[in-house]
Structure formats: structure tokens, C-alpha cells
Amino acid sequence: MEKYISNIVTPKVSIAPMVDKTHRHFRYFARILTEEALLYTEMVTAQSIIHGDINKILYFREEEGPVALQIATSNPEDAYKAVKLAEEFNYSEINLNCGCPSDRVSGNLMGAALMSSKNLVYEILSAMKEATNKPVTIKHRIGIDGTGILEDTSDKIIMKSYNDLLDFLDTISRAKPDRYTIHARSAILKGLSPKDNREIPPLDYNMVYRLKDEFDYLNIEINGGFKTIEDIKSALTKVDGVMIGRSAYEDCYLLANFFKLYDYSKDKKPISRGEAIKSYIPYIIEELEKGSSVHALVSPLHSLFQGVKGSKKYKQLLSSSNVKKDTIVDILNTVLEDMPENILWR
Missing domain, CATH: 3.20.20.70 (Aldolase class I)
Structure with missing residues (x-):
């Protein structure tokens, strides 16, 4: 060798x-x-x-x-x-x-x-x-x-x-x-x-x-x-x-x-799920303006709540039938408002 x-x-x-x-x-x-x-x-x-x-x-x-x-x-x-x-x-x-x-x-x-x-x-x-x-x-x-x-x-x-x-x-x-x-x-x-x-x-x-x-x-x-x-x-x-x-x-x-x-x-804590979504939203807006696929932009988010309370509701919100170019930001803001706080911001 x-x-x-x-x-x-x-x-x-x-x-x-x-x-x-x-x-x-x-x-x-x-x-x-x-x-x-x-x-x-x-x-x-x-x-x-x-x-x-x-x-x-x-x-x-x-x-x-x-x-x-x-x-x-x-x-x-x-x-x-x-x-x-x-x-x-x-x-x-x-x-x-x-x-x-x-x-x-x-x-x-x-x-x-x-x-x-x-x-x-x-x-x-x-x-x-x-x-x-x-x-x-x-x-x-x-x-x-x-x-x-x-x-x-x-x-x-x-x-x-x-x-x-x-x-x-x-x-x-x-x-x-x-x-x-x-x-x-x-x-x-x-x-x-x-x-x-x-x-x-x-x-x-x-x-x-x-x-x-x-x-x-x-x-x-x-x-x-x-x-x-x-x-x-x-x-x-x-x-x-x-x-x-x-x-x-x-x-x-x-x-x-x-x-x-x-x-x-x-001395460090993991970024919360809510913070991660908030950080990603401006990127989504910018990339949509450039013509990127909304489904490709949303795909990394699908498993963010895997195995925790609210996962089923979250997946329904991000289903392909719901996600559109004109609706995705509103959907993510709904996630930030409706998901359990102890899961979203912990």
C-alpha cells in the first residue's frame, strides 16, 4: 500500500x-x-x-x-x-x-x-x-x-x-x-x-x-x-x-x-426548527424570483418534524397539492404560527 x-x-x-x-x-x-x-x-x-x-x-x-x-x-x-x-x-x-x-x-x-x-x-x-x-x-x-x-x-x-x-x-x-x-x-x-x-x-x-x-x-x-x-x-x-x-x-x-x-x-444549542424555517424563507423568495422550482425548494424541509408532535399536520401543509409558488411563504408562516411551540422553538 x-x-x-x-x-x-x-x-x-x-x-x-x-x-x-x-x-x-x-x-x-x-x-x-x-x-x-x-x-x-x-x-x-x-x-x-x-x-x-x-x-x-x-x-x-x-x-x-x-x-x-x-x-x-x-x-x-x-x-x-x-x-x-x-x-x-x-x-x-x-x-x-x-x-x-x-x-x-x-x-x-x-x-x-x-x-x-x-x-x-x-x-x-x-x-x-x-x-x-x-x-x-x-x-x-x-x-x-x-x-x-x-x-x-x-x-x-x-x-x-x-x-x-x-x-x-x-x-x-x-x-x-x-x-x-x-x-x-x-x-x-x-x-x-x-x-x-x-x-x-x-x-x-x-x-x-x-x-x-x-x-x-x-x-x-x-x-x-x-x-x-x-x-x-x-x-x-x-x-x-x-x-x-x-x-x-x-x-x-x-x-x-x-x-x-x-x-x-x-456551550452550544441546536438551531430550532422555527429559526431554521425563518432563515430559509428569504432564500426561497429570492430563488423563486430567479425561476427555481418551488417543489425543489421545499423538498429539503419535508422531514424537519420527523418523529415529533405535529409531524402529520406539517406534512399535509407541505404536500405537493398545497405547495405553489404563490402560496409557499404563507404556508411556512402558518407552520410558524400553528406548530407546537415546544417543538418549533426549543
């Missing part, structure tokens, strides 16, 4: 890149809830950066930062070009996606399918490192079952053991990635949907913890199934960081408690 000690600062917690979830409106609201987390873009293909409307694709507001850009590609030259083009935007780091199990992605040798070609991953990471002085990181699985996905390759199609993972990392570590974010599940690339790939392959945290224990100089962040502050705290005794995924939009108020992972938490 290439011994490379990165100077990158790994936050205790980050929010995973998620297609149709971690768009810039989500990130703006997430930043209202938490100062601590590293946020990610949705996965962006290198081809879309090279050939698309780069300002529309890569624009983000300064208030969202720090934000990492995640790129999907199967071509080192495209990776280099995309990272170069992204240099004009103030992303804190660039991440290579080697974990997405989607058929559409894996069928183009991107995402988790890339793990079947470790030499290509090395070449892509090397091209990205050459294109920028920013940290370059990688997100991948503990293994894959890609039987039938690729043909005529000398690299492994199936990675199931710890030794297979070491073999993969031994090659890509020569590119000196600054962080390894490891989803502690294998990806099954045929026969399972992306949703099933997040649930059916069993979690194996111990494989990731063993890797950090045996190669303590590697900067390792773990991903997969973390839902509580207590779960995150426990994992942080074994690895450098924890990435959460679905919990960030299924129970977004969890983000307001991330400060509890830090020593200064004794």
Missing part, C-alpha cells in the same frame, strides 16, 4: 452525494442546520461538465460551503478536463465516484463498476490530481459483484474478500488520494436496483475498521446506515470521519445536532 499522509482536514461528518437529493437548495438548508458537515454535490458526470452548461451545473452559493464536487467518469482525459473546468468554482475538494450501483452508470463503466478495473481508477485519480491542487478523494464500496457487466478485462469482476479490497487499494493508492470514503456494503451490479443496493447487501463495518487499524496512515471515512449521533460517535473512535446518506433527508433535523460531535458542544 502506498504510504501517503494527506494534509486534508477530514470533518467528523459529511453528507453523501445523492442524486436528486443533494442539489444546491438542499445544501443551503443543510448549512442553516449545521456549520460542521462537509456537503457534496449530486454526482456529476465529467461529460456533462465538458459539454454542458457549466455555470448551471456547477454553480453554488458561497453560503453553502464547504462543498465537495463528486465526478463520475470512465476516462482519465475527461476527468482531467472536467476538473480543470471546475477550477473556477470554489469547491473544497473533488471526489471520484466508484460506488454508484445504478445500471445506467455502471453500464458506462462508471460508479461501482469502475472498481472492476483498478488500473483505470488509478489513471483517473492521477489525472484528477494533475489537474488541481485541491484535495482529490474517492468514494467506493468494500466490494462488488459485477458478473456479466464487463468483458475482456484482466481486472477482477468480483471483489468479495478483504484481500480483494486490499488488492484494489494497493493499486489506486499509488495515485495518492487524499481520502477514502468507503461504503461498507458491496455493490451488486446486476439484478438489484440502486435502492436495493442500499439495503440488501449486508453492512460490514469491521472490514473498514480493520483497514484503518492495519493502515492507520490512510485517511478513511465510513459510510452506510448511520442514523444517530451516538452511532456516529462510536464510529469516530475507529475511523477519521463518518458520511451519512438517507438520514440527511429522512430526518434532516439530525443535522442540527452534529455540533455534539465536537468538544465545544457544551
Whole structure:
């Protein structure tokens, strides 16, 4: 394993890149809830950066930062070009996606399918490192079952053991990635949907913890199934960081408690739900004037009252049939007036 000690600062917690979830409106609201987390873009293909409307694709507001850009590609030259083009935007780091199990992605040798070609991953990471002085990181699985996905390759199609993972990392570590974010599940690339790939392959945290224990100089962040502050705290005794995924939009108020992972938490309180809504309303008004979708603007708010009194009423108020461009601010003001005070402002 290439011994490379990165100077990158790994936050205790980050929010995973998620297609149709971690768009810039989500990130703006997430930043209202938490100062601590590293946020990610949705996965962006290198081809879309090279050939698309780069300002529309890569624009983000300064208030969202720090934000990492995640790129999907199967071509080192495209990776280099995309990272170069992204240099004009103030992303804190660039991440290579080697974990997405989607058929559409894996069928183009991107995402988790890339793990079947470790030499290509090395070449892509090397091209990205050459294109920028920013940290370059990688997100991948503990293994894959890609039987039938690729043909005529000398690299492994199936990675199931710890030794297979070491073999993969031994090659890509020569590119000196600054962080390894490891989803502690294998990806099954045929026969399972992306949703099933997040649930059916069993979690194996111990494989990731063993890797950090045996190669303590590697900067390792773990991903997969973390839902509580207590779960995150426990994992942080074994690895450098924890990435959460679905919990960030299924129970977004969890983000307001991330400060509890830090020593200064004794003197701090979480932002209240009411304060978060009040802070977000001016953004909604501004973005609606720019033509942003009202439903995309409201989507980050849906789980704000998850599991507490008034949740059902809140969801009814924010239902798609109620939410309109001309009504959303009034609806949110109704929430601020009608929701239980001890839940809204505590």
C-alpha cells in the first residue's frame, strides 16, 4: 500500500452525494442546520461538465460551503478536463465516484463498476490530481459483484474478500488520494436496483475498521446506515470521519445536532426548527424570483418534524397539492404560527 499522509482536514461528518437529493437548495438548508458537515454535490458526470452548461451545473452559493464536487467518469482525459473546468468554482475538494450501483452508470463503466478495473481508477485519480491542487478523494464500496457487466478485462469482476479490497487499494493508492470514503456494503451490479443496493447487501463495518487499524496512515471515512449521533460517535473512535446518506433527508433535523460531535458542544444549542424555517424563507423568495422550482425548494424541509408532535399536520401543509409558488411563504408562516411551540422553538 502506498504510504501517503494527506494534509486534508477530514470533518467528523459529511453528507453523501445523492442524486436528486443533494442539489444546491438542499445544501443551503443543510448549512442553516449545521456549520460542521462537509456537503457534496449530486454526482456529476465529467461529460456533462465538458459539454454542458457549466455555470448551471456547477454553480453554488458561497453560503453553502464547504462543498465537495463528486465526478463520475470512465476516462482519465475527461476527468482531467472536467476538473480543470471546475477550477473556477470554489469547491473544497473533488471526489471520484466508484460506488454508484445504478445500471445506467455502471453500464458506462462508471460508479461501482469502475472498481472492476483498478488500473483505470488509478489513471483517473492521477489525472484528477494533475489537474488541481485541491484535495482529490474517492468514494467506493468494500466490494462488488459485477458478473456479466464487463468483458475482456484482466481486472477482477468480483471483489468479495478483504484481500480483494486490499488488492484494489494497493493499486489506486499509488495515485495518492487524499481520502477514502468507503461504503461498507458491496455493490451488486446486476439484478438489484440502486435502492436495493442500499439495503440488501449486508453492512460490514469491521472490514473498514480493520483497514484503518492495519493502515492507520490512510485517511478513511465510513459510510452506510448511520442514523444517530451516538452511532456516529462510536464510529469516530475507529475511523477519521463518518458520511451519512438517507438520514440527511429522512430526518434532516439530525443535522442540527452534529455540533455534539465536537468538544465545544457544551456551550452550544441546536438551531430550532422555527429559526431554521425563518432563515430559509428569504432564500426561497429570492430563488423563486430567479425561476427555481418551488417543489425543489421545499423538498429539503419535508422531514424537519420527523418523529415529533405535529409531524402529520406539517406534512399535509407541505404536500405537493398545497405547495405553489404563490402560496409557499404563507404556508411556512402558518407552520410558524400553528406548530407546537415546544417543538418549533426549543
